[in-house]
Amino acid sequence: MNPSVKSKISRFFPDAKFDYPFAKLTTFRAGGPASVLIDVAAEFQLRDLLALIADESLESLCIGRGSNLLISDLGFDGVVFRLTGALAQIEFKGDRGIAGAGASLVEFARAAAKQGLSGLEFAGGIPGSVGGAVYMNAGAHGSDISCAVSEIRVVSPGGETETIGKEAVNWDYRQGLQDSRIISTTIFKFFSETIDRITKKMDNYLNLRKESQPAGYSAGSVFRNPPGEKAWQLIKDAGFMGMKIGGASVSDKHANFIMSDGTAAGGDIYCLIRAVQKGVMEKTGIELIPEIRLIGKFEE
Ligand SMILES: Cc1cc2nc3c(=O)[nH]c(=O)nc-3n(C[C@H](O)[C@H](O)[C@H](O)COP(=O)(O)OP(=O)(O)OC[C@H]3O[C@@H](n4cnc5c(N)ncnc54)[C@H](O)[C@@H]3O)c2cc1C
Known part of the structure; x- marks a missing residue:
């Protein structure tokens, strides 16, 4: 984000936080930095922010509690905002x-x-x-x-x-x-x-x-249930329960949950998602589609 945009944002939103880690914003506790995090406390501020985003042609992402998000370790090059105050x-x-x-x-x-x-x-x-x-x-x-x-x-x-x-x-x-x-x-x-x-x-x-569900750092069910199927059953039958990559593992309590031990990189979680998708596809021919939203670039 260029310095003139940063200073414009700071003028409108003095509490804006630059290079804010997504690990503090998501229930996976993973992901790189947001260029800037802005708390928007009233509807007029939201309108101002959206106008600024449009004027400066910035990327933007509105987040809630980050409980359905997997963010790339490269972070998000744009404006991330949460609704607070009167909007909460x-x-x-x-x-x-x-x-x-x-x-x-x-x-x-x-x-x-x-x-x-x-x-x-x-x-x-x-x-x-x-x-x-x-x-x-x-x-x-x-x-x-x-x-x-x-x-x-x-x-x-x-x-x-x-x-x-x-x-x-x-x-x-x-x-x-x-x-x-x-x-x-x-x-x-x-x-x-x-x-x-x-x-x-x-x-x-x-x-x-x-x-039925494990406690810890996760984003709930990772995959949508394919029509007529249960994602957890397909993952379990494909033998992925307990599989680990780095700090991420497929829960041994609920196969559709991927857990972080608190140290998992976004890339660990992503690689595990891809491994599960590939394994289930090979075994059943069924494509598992993520329910969680993947934001940013991930390395294959
Ligand atoms: C332990 C656990 C259990 C869960 N159980 C369930 C469950 O039973 N059922 C279920 O459906 N989900 C479940 N989830 C997933 C998650 O909690 C839900 O999808 C939840 O609705 C996401 O809300 P959020 O505020 O965290 O959204 P985020 O994860 O922050 O964002 C999700 C999406 O919503 C968009 N968004 C957020 N706020 C706005 C807004 N104001 N305007 C426009 N877009 C917006 C974001 O841009 C993003 O695309 C679970 C998650 C966890 C960690």
Whole structure:
């Protein structure tokens, strides 16, 4: 990033952090530096930032909690930004919940439960932001975020804001609002239920998670389930459980999880992904497609 762009960014965003390590921003704890990390605390700032990014023709990446990202060890040459402050607030009005995209999905789901609002019980163990969940159509236990979303407020790369209904999104398996617009706020519609029932359902889901998923540095399930198949089963049957490359290993508890021991480079995780894909393809002819987002250049 050239010095004049850096000083322009510093003028607009005095707290901008340059050469910020992605290892501090992702649940894999891996990846090289972001040229600059900016915390955006209000919608007008988001509009200003998107305008600056467009004016200077910069690459950009909006991140949530980094729980579905694998970043190259070369890092990301561009502007990385997170939504905080007013863009991470939550509130409830009747059967509606309003969540800034930067809010924690787990905290929002728990707060809804405390209000006797049902619809996000499945989300109690998904460690992302509300924006990341709407982008990914995060889901579990037979439900996903699309079931609870009512409207989404977005900001376009040109800085225009718009509120769109859920029907305007092409929801699919792990596919939510995936275009160049930034999700600013989401309005959810809940159903009334007793707090006790909601809490029991959430606790039950969390227990199932604890039984089947490993704790540690990961990005959850690495691969999408191919139609009619379970990715974990294919990986297990291909004999990859426990396989290690550098500080990365295929979990021996859940074969679709790749774990870092805290020292894994992005390249270690990437090589393991490629090895698993190749092995499963050779054994079954099925292509495993990553569910996690790979950002930057990786060496084969
Ligand atoms: C232990 C563990 C368990 C998990 N379990 C599940 C699970 O059960 N189900 C599931 O679906 N996922 C699961 N995940 C994956 C992950 O938590 C979800 O995909 C989550 O929704 C990602 O949210 P995030 O804020 O971390 O997004 P990030 O990883 O930061 O970003 C993901 C994508 O969303 C985009 N994005 C983020 N915020 C915005 C925004 N405001 N506007 C536009 N784009 C945005 C980013 O650019 C990126 O492309 C798990 C992960 C872990 C580590």
